Amino acid sequence: MIGDAPTRATAKTRLQALGDVARKPLRAASALGVIGGMLVLPQAALIALCLQRAFVDGEPPVRLLPLLGALLATLLLRAGLGWASRRLADRAVERIRIDLRARIARGLVARGPVWVRSQQSGALAERMGAHVDALEGYFGGFVPLRAEVVGVPLAILLAAFVVDRTVGLVLLLTMPLVPVFMMLVGWGAQAASQRQLQALTRMGGHFADRLRGLGLIRLYGRGASELAGIRAAAEELRVRSLRVLRIAFLSSAVLEFFASLSVAMIALYLGLTYLGMLDLRAAPLTLGMGVFCLLLAPEFYAPLRRLATHYHDRAAALAAMDEIALVLDVDAPALSTGDGAEASATSLVSAQGGALRHPAAARDVLHDITLQLQRGQHVALVGASGEGKSTLLEALAGWLPVHAGSLQRAPGLRIGYAPQRPFLFAGSLRDNLRMARPDASEAELEQAAEAAQVMRFAARLPDGLDTVIGERGFGLSGGEARRVALARVFLRDPDLLLLDEPTAFLDADTEAAVLRAIQQFARGRAVVLATHSATAQAAMTRVWQVRDGRVHIDGGTP
Structure with missing residues (x-):
């Protein structure tokens, strides 16, 4: 088991090592995600400028065409960068899955047929199949988003402070709540995901072994009792899967609540400022500046909300690595022990x-x-x-x-x-x-x-x-x-x-x-x-x- 010896790597270290085979596409996907996320700044600025000139300055629509063209180009560029980032992440995930399945196969060979015979074939198949697939969300979603979560909110925060310090202060004070709750929920999510994968392994092994011995089961008339055993294993998997979903929905609700509360606070501040009921600025707030801040507020939390979604993929990946490590951690059986000399020529x-x-x-x-x-x-x-x-x-x-x-x-x-x-x-x-x-x-x-x-x-x-x-x-x-x-x-x-x-x-x-x-x-x-x-x-x-x-x-x- 992992943790039995201090020399064995932890699940987190193993996940990082698995990404080495696809480091370049993962880094490229992260970089494109950051660039695409930062394009929200010129996008929001163009929208705010169009509204300012159309409704406040009263400029004719023809004068707005260059701005609208630039806005369309920005939107298309964001979409293209998002598509390219997704393709690179998918390519990296495929490479990692192929490499990991090859390593599992080598681990099975290294452990030898005696050890393999002592395991359930269905459980080994689950480790090479469903457990490897459980890493897709981590490498395809969580890893590329980590850089975006750091870079994009920081850029938006700086822009908000430049335009209005009160909006920037609201964003700054509410930002730590999201990662704190992600961390708290993540501990429970990882434990629930590990129990779910263990239940999936037991059910897969139970079903595969019974399917292989179907003729013998029918011969001895044990069909009804074996069906009851499969039904019980499936029920255990259902219960554990619902527990994982319950944690996921609860954490998403908490994060959405704080994000919505922060956006509402910014909207309330802007509204009271425009109504003249609140004055915290040295210079008056224009319509364009208010729209710019209001557009940036939800985008500030968007990477964090997406990361929260994939945070459960991280928990599932860590749980899957604990199970896969049972095959990868090989203490290869020595053909000899002791201090005996090598066999002679004859x-x-x-x-x-x-x-x-x-x-x-x-x-x-x-x-x-x-x-x-x-x-x-x-x-x-x-x-x-x-x-x-x-x-x-x-x-x-x-x-x-x-x-x-x-x-x-x-x-x-x-x-x-x-x-x-x-x-x-x-x-x-x-x-x-x-x-x-x-x-x-x-x-x-x-x-x-x-x-x-x-x-x-x-x-x-x-x-x-x-x-x-x-x-x-x-x-x-x-x-x-x-x-x-x-x-x-x-x-x-x-x-x-x-x-x-x-x-x-x-x-x-x-x-x-x-x-x-x-x-x-x-x-x-x-x-x-x-x-x-x-x-x-x-x-x-x-x-x-x-x-x-x-x-x-x-x-x-x-």
Whole structure:
């Protein structure tokens, strides 16, 4: 979590760092916004001058055409600057979203598959989707407005003091009320936004996981209860969203009240001055001067009101960064801990007194692991289900960190891992094989498929290797999916093969063919094959037995 360590950045610092990838368009958008905001001064001056000459000086309309033309040009220029500022801000937001989603993807890869498997897929998707989108209002609205809030009101305040010190004094005294209330409301808005995003994450994860297991839910008749759970999650999200909106409407009402009160005070002062009931000036106030001040009064608060609207976007962005940081804050699992030496030239992997534990687990799965794996060794990893065979393979693959000891790998070691439940993507068999080596030639791909006995069943499919399968291997049996994973390992051309039950669900003939292919491919390489099959065990030259939380080499002592 953010804040667990003082070295980790705060959400505010992270937001500022995210803007670095689009600093130039954000600065340009801010500058154009400031220029467009300051054009309100000549705009108000031209309107006031037109009214002064038309109603007080009595000039004919023809004499006013140059002023009206200048006013039209000013309005068009303000509109053009506003449009350009919006386009630059949108471009910056798009660049930031693309960069952040890429960083989240890299963070997921850095955390590793063991951590990803412990998370809800729907919750991870929400962080990459809705949580990233929650930053749009901050970078597209709040950031460009910050410079405008400082520059434009200051310019208007100076102009007001030049024309009438009383109007300037009213603006000066009421201006601090707006940021003070923005700050007070912002604290509550950030907490409410964070609770809303957490509810959205829970609902997204709950719904996505139930949708993925829809067949199992229907099979066990749990549809009604699961619908009730989704309904409860949606109701929680609705309540929390309404709380955020309630804070937003309340803060907007407070800010509008103070802004309207200030404008009303200026209008009352001007009216009483024109009626002769109040005289605080050394020189008389002309109609043009009064109109100029009255036009500037609402424009003085306009940037602050817009910033107040986007202040809630800032609160939502800070809350979103707290959730996204769970993925970005990566303490990359070290492949080794302790002071062990690097593996020797002949030893691919060596471990000394290490222990393995899954994330969030209360106890070690394996402990006191002492082993050495050399090139050319073919090891059968045996043991009862749940003893930790797959855990050891994940540690050898670098997916799981080792603590209370060391695990060293040879520099540049290439590993091929075929897990017990391989993930196959929606697409053709050929595309799934190319995941291992996108640049492999057709001959190499078909050779790997033939060696892993994929062609034995692919030849019977309508389009051979071009046959399209569903996500997670839908359309293939468990044994066929394992053979596709084995072919990917062959195509990767690794130094170390880690195979988890590669011959499960196979008939005797196919199992024998797969084992022959593994033995032939593994010449000069190291193999660790987790299995329950006596045939597969006999095909290997050494046996490591996992029992009682330890690894027993060749069936002997740990």
